[in-house]
Amino acid sequence: MVGIFDHPQLLLFFVFSGVLIAGALGVVFHPNPISSAVLLVLAFFALAGIYAVLGSVFVATMQVLVYAGAIMVLVVFVLMLLSLHDDGISKLWKHPAKKFFLLFFVAILGIVLTNAVREGVPNSQSPAHGYSSSGEYEYSIAAENGGLSKPKTVRGNTAVVGASMFLDYLLPFEVLSVLLLAAVLGAVILGKKNLGKKPGEGDL
């Protein structure tokens, strides 16, 4: 057990966790979709705070920029485009089979959680990648051309993550760019007015 007074980060972690869980519950159980979106932004900011406490500063920055910024703007835009009246919790809640399965999965989750907490998390003994022996972010770039250029070492969270992304994961990165292009094209096609409708044909 770790005391709060030994580690002030733990207090920050609990504060951010409380905000995150409250925000997530608000997203699910608030009847008004607009309020849900605002609470989701709050949850994203809290999660960025948790990333920052953990020491992953670059991920925290991207969380704020991409999630709390770009994606949420899209969601709120679509919410404004659609009907704005209250939604309420679904009628599915009254369905006994769904309730049973939810309780079933919650029970399994509880068993797994208690087991994991009792046994702890096993740590692998594989050699560290992207970290120096002292636990700091560090990434060594090998020499090129048979030693014509000297090997380089980059330090710091952003530099190490970037080096690993563009050296180890270059192919997934490029595939992802193709996927994003396809997504943009698909969104444009879906947004066209007369989707799948021949001229003169009525509504489905």
Add this chain to the structure above:
Amino acid sequence: MNPTISGIPVEYILILACIVFTIGVAGVLFRRSAVVIFMSVELILNSVNLVFVTFSKALQQVQGEVIVFFVMAIAAAEAAIGLALVVAIQRRKKTSFVDEMNLMKW
């Protein structure tokens, strides 16, 4: 290796991720509005991101943090396509509630 990350036990963070994941699943199951369901899916993806960062720090492998950015990009693509689908269906069926979309029922 270190079972705590800057003073925070790994178990606490994993439990937090589990709770957020469960809340997201509950949102997918219980909400009627398609956009709120998308927001719940974002919650699920975020809990997975938290697990990636946690294990990246605990195992001292930087790959986990790289994969977080891939997940974010996938989430962005999913949001763009999904919300475009919602708008297209809204135009045709005049509703964005998933229990009123019975196009694929037989």
